Amino acid sequence: MRTRGSAVGRTAPALAGFLATGALLVAGTACQSQPPEHRPEALPQVEAPYDRAVLTALSEVPGTTLLSVRVTDVSSPNPVWLTRVAEQNGTVHAVRVDAIHGRFLGTSVPGDQGQAQKARMAALIASAKVLPHDAVDKVKQPDFGKVTDVSLEKDNQGRPVWSVTIDTVQGGQTHVYQIDAVTSKVVHSSTVPGNSSVPREPASPPASSSGSPR
Secondary structure, three states: OOOOOOHHHOOOOOOOOOOOOOOEEEEOOEEEEOOOOOOOOOOOOOOOOHHHHHHHHHHHOOOOEEEEEEEEOOOOOOOEEEEEEEOOOOOEEEEEEEOOOOOEEEEEOOOOOOHHHHHHHHHHHHHOOOOHHHHHHHHOOOOOEEEEEEEEEEOOOOOEEEEEEEEEOHHHEEEEEEEEOOOOOEEEEEEEEOOOOOOOOOOOOOOOOOOOOO
16 A cells, blocks of 8 residues: 555555464374364455555555445355545545455545535545554454444544444454544444444445446
8 A cells, every 4th residue: 555644544464364273182292183163254245354455445546545344245256345545635535446356346436525525525534543454453363353434433522533343253243443543542342243244335436437347
């Protein structure tokens, strides 16, 4: 991911995969390794991780900063990462990425962006000092979870925060965290059952899409 004036514009490295290790059994002087334990996976149909979608979006729209990335259509055979990136002047671009293979699907610029909205977006991205992947690393769970939403927003106290959503296998739970985008402190967390926070709305191509499937 390219380097920009805002720290947020520098993208995250790829998330480390889960590693399965076999327990060693000792019999006399012999050591035998058991086959790795099969570990379940949250949302197995989402094979391309969030940071791959971010890398694709910032590559397709150079000179932009991440605002949000979230998975949509998770109940369909073709889930999609919907990523929003912003120029330094606050203009927002929407980029769609296949959540199975990580392929670029298209990009568009929403037409309802006024100067006041752009100014708010520009101020928001300028205020964030913490990289999105650093915010994720603060809260990422080891219990077979998958990041399904990362977004830069303001909390109810007006602070810029990274909101991170993680869906897990254990208990079918969804964990939502807010990480201060200046201090990197976790300022709020909540857990709800049933993966209920994952967006379910269709991710159909925007009418003004300027990209074509690859």
